[in-house]
Amino acid sequence: xxxxxxxxxxxxxxxxxxxxxxxxxxxxxxxxxxxxxxxxxxxxxxxxxxxxxxxxxxxxxxxxxxxxxxxxxxxxxxxxxxxxxxxxxxxxxxxxxxxxxxxxxxxxxxxxxxxxxxxxxxxxxxxxxxxxxxxxxxxxxxxxxxxxxxxxxxxxxxxxxxxxxxxxxxxxxxxxxxxxxxxxxxxxxxxxxxxxxxxxxxxxxxxxxxxxxxxxxxxxxxxxxxxxxxxxxxxxxxxxxxxxxxxxxxxxxxxxxxxxxxxxxxxxxxxxxxxxxxxxxxxxxxxxxxxxxxxxxxxxxxxxxxxxxxxxxxxxxxxxxxxxxxxxxxxxxxxxxxxxxxxxxxxxxxxxxxxxxxxxxxxxxxxxxxxxxxx
Amino acid sequence: xxxxxxxxxxxxxxxxxxxxxxxxxxxxxxxxxxxxxxxxxxxxxxxxxxxxxxxxxxxxxxxxxxxxxxxxxxxxxxxxxxxx
Ligand code: SF4
Numbered sequence: 001x002x003x004x005x006x007x008x009x010x011x012x013x014x015x016x017x018x019x020x021x022x023x024x025x026x027x028x029x030x031x032x033x034x035x036x037x038x039x040x041x042x043x044x045x046x047x048x049x050x051x052x053x054x055x056x057x058x059x060x061x062x063x064x065x066x067x068x069x070x071x072x073x074x075x076x077x078x079x080x081x082x083x084x085x086x087x088x089x090x091x092x093x094x095x096x097x098x099x100x101x102x103x104x105x106x107x108x109x110x111x112x113x114x115x116x117x118x119x120x121x122x123x124x125x126x127x128x129x130x131x132x133x134x135x136x137x138x139x140x141x142x143x144x145x146x147x148x149x150x151x152x153x154x155x156x157x158x159x160x161x162x163x164x165x166x167x168x169x170x171x172x173x174x175x176x177x178x179x180x181x182x183x184x185x186x187x188x189x190x191x192x193x194x195x196x197x198x199x200x201x202x203x204x205x206x207x208x209x210x211x212x213x214x215x216x217x218x219x220x221x222x223x224x225x226x227x228x229x230x231x232x233x234x235x236x237x238x239x240x241x242x243x244x245x246x247x248x249x250x251x252x253x254x255x256x257x258x259x260x261x262x263x264x265x266x267x268x269x270x271x272x273x274x275x276x277x278x279x280x281x282x283x284x285x286x287x288x289x290x291x292x293x294x295x296x297x298x299x300x301x302x303x304x305x306x307x308x309x310x311x312x313x314x315x316x317x318x319x320x321x322x323x324x325x326x327x328x329x330x331x332x333x334x335x336x337x338x339x340x341x342x343x344x345x346x347x348x349x350x351x352x353x354x355x356x357x358x359x360x361x362x363x364x365x366x367x368x369x370x371x372x373x374x375x
Numbered sequence: 376x377x378x379x380x381x382x383x384x385x386x387x388x389x390x391x392x393x394x395x396x397x398x399x400x401x402x403x404x405x406x407x408x409x410x411x412x413x414x415x416x417x418x419x420x421x422x423x424x425x426x427x428x429x430x431x432x433x434x435x436x437x438x439x440x441x442x443x444x445x446x447x448x449x450x451x452x453x454x455x456x457x458x459x
Contacts, residue, residue, distance in 0.1 A: 001401040003381040003420050003432050006441055015447045036379075089425070117426020119393075119408060139425070142379070145411055146425035153393070194379055197422060197430035220379075223444060249437040250381075250422055250430045258411045259429060 003249070007221030013049065016226035021051040023233045029055045029185040030232050031178065031321060033171055034140075034192035035062030035349025036220045042354040044222040046229075054229065057185065057321035060174050060277060061192055063139040064091050064347040065319060068273040069309060071167040072097040074302040075136050078165065079105045079112050081300070085128060087121035088136040089143075090114040091347040096340055098308040118150035118164075125154065125162035134296045137164040141195045144168050144285060145259040148266035151287065151294050165296040166287050169272055171195050172203060173283035178320070179211040186321065188232040190218040190225070193247040198263075200255025205243050212241045219247040266291060275343055276316035315342035318351050325352040326360050381420045381432050384409070398423060 032038055038058045041047055047056045060066055076097045079086035086102070093102040093114065106112040111131075115121050118135050125133035137147035147164060154162040171192055178186055191204060196217050204215050214235035218228030228246045235242060245251055263285070272284030287295045297303075312330040317323045325331055325344070335341040337353050344350035348357065382398035387409060389395070396409045398421060408427045409415055420432035 001380070002383070003437060004401070009444075012444050012447070016444070019447060116405070117408065119426060142429065143425045145429060146408070146427040149408065149410065149427065153391075194422060194424060194429065227440075227444075249433050249440060252433075256411055256429055258413060262411070 004221065007219070007223040008044075009223065013044075013046075013222050013226055016223065016230055017049040017051075020054070020226070020230050020233055023230070023237055024051050024053045025237060027053045027055070028187050028233065028236050029057050029321075030188045030190065030229060031057040031059045031186040032190040032218070032225070032228075033059040033061040033175065034190075034195070034220075035059075035065065035347070035351070036194070037190060037192070037218065037225055038062070038351050039348050039354050040220050040222060040225050042351075042358045042360065044225075045358075046222060046225055050229065054233070056229075058318070058324075058351040059178070059189075059321070060274065060319045061140060061171065061195075062319075062344065062347060062349040062351070063143065063169065064095055065315065065343040065350045066169055066274040066277065067092075067095065067138045067167050067343070068275050069098065069307045070273070070305055071138070071165065072101075073099075073305045073307055074297070075165055076100065076102065076105055077302050077305065078134050078296060078300050079110045080108070081132075083132050085111045085113060085124055085131050085133045086136070087113050087115045087118075087124060087133060089138075092136055092138065094337075094340060094346045095343045096310070096346075098306070118147050119153065122150050122154050122159055122162055125159050129161060131161065132299070133162050134300075135162070135164045137166045138168065140169055140171060140192070141198045142192075144263055144267065145198060145256070148262050151266055151291055152262065154294055155291055160293065163294050163296040163299045164287070166267075166285070167272070168267065168285035169274065170269070170283050170285065172207060173280050174274070175204075175207055175215070176211075177277070177280045177283070179207075179213060181320065186213075188214045188236050189216070190228040190232065191215050193217055193219045193224070193251055196245075196247075196251045196255060198256050198259050200253055200260075201243060201245065201251065202253060208241045208243050214241050215243050217243070217245045217247050217251055219250065274319075276319045310341040313342035315344040315352070318342075318344050325355040328352070332356060379422050379424050381422050382407075384415055384417055384419050384421055384428075387415070387417060396428070398428070
């Protein structure tokens, strides 16, 4: 496949790893912000071909993982109502709430439907005018334009039986929270390429300056990730802290302007509670007042919800980079992708699921073999 | 939902007052909203998230990146300046 296979070449990966090894003189912890990058690193064994000095710390950029428990519980309460058709991205169905998940609601007779695009949920609403159709609108800046468009279309076309349960989160405040957290070890960041494809990246420069930390905008294929690490290491070793774009084929400085205009029309920033991490100021988007009639939180009274997290689960420590998933006692035992205790075990972007799916319980085969031959 | 790969735009059309198109991801063809990429053309590659094309893949930059990788490949380790 064009624009894909070229970035998965095993021999080039080895060369890039060699280059990195030649640059590095002392230990560095680098965080890949995005769960898509975590997935790529573990799946391709990138962490295993890197020199020992480099530790990849897996970041909080997995939307499924950080959607607050109270939002999941609200979703479960709304989805269980007989008058509701509840639409969601597929990977949210197994995310554990305080009591069960969306699959369980569906099994108990709830009308829960998986959609590929939020516009499909608006279509369901048009086709079922006598039902309330609710879409679980979560994600980072990447999915936000799609969710914003669905709300705007419903608003403009008076699809009044559509509403969205919105819980968007933003990358830059998360980077700040990590840099401000006590005992932070992260010395450089690989920023999420597709987030910057939407938002552009000039607003990351102040972060580099303020925290003296290099940030490299990075793609998702193995060679992209290695190139991001290479550039980050060159900066760290030479003592610079700049913003670099290592993914220029997809990301431009100004980003997607049409998407930004839409986002600004539909959303405003708000404080957000991150599952496993806690509250971060101004770290999310919610619907503006003009779209209140399409906000499921206003439409349905779901305010008094008591949440309860599994006591075994250490997803918070995983998301903050304090432990690796296989250091959690429940990993692979009580907790597997079929029986997840925490959200990080649910989607492929979650660090626990990535470790489980790619066999990080046992030593892996030769790392080069993991990079080659899987295009 | 953030795992996105680039696909090739095969057609562009209007549906319900919205610019839509079909995008081919290595043989899997999906209907995608193109409203946020007004400049996209048939034959371009686009990154798609949640049914929306969010970015056009720039061919010139792609070639440049690949050339950088190739240059690395061609410089044998023992001849690099920082190797003794
Ligand atoms: S392995 Fe399971 S229980 Fe442990 S931190 Fe990950 S999700 Fe939580």
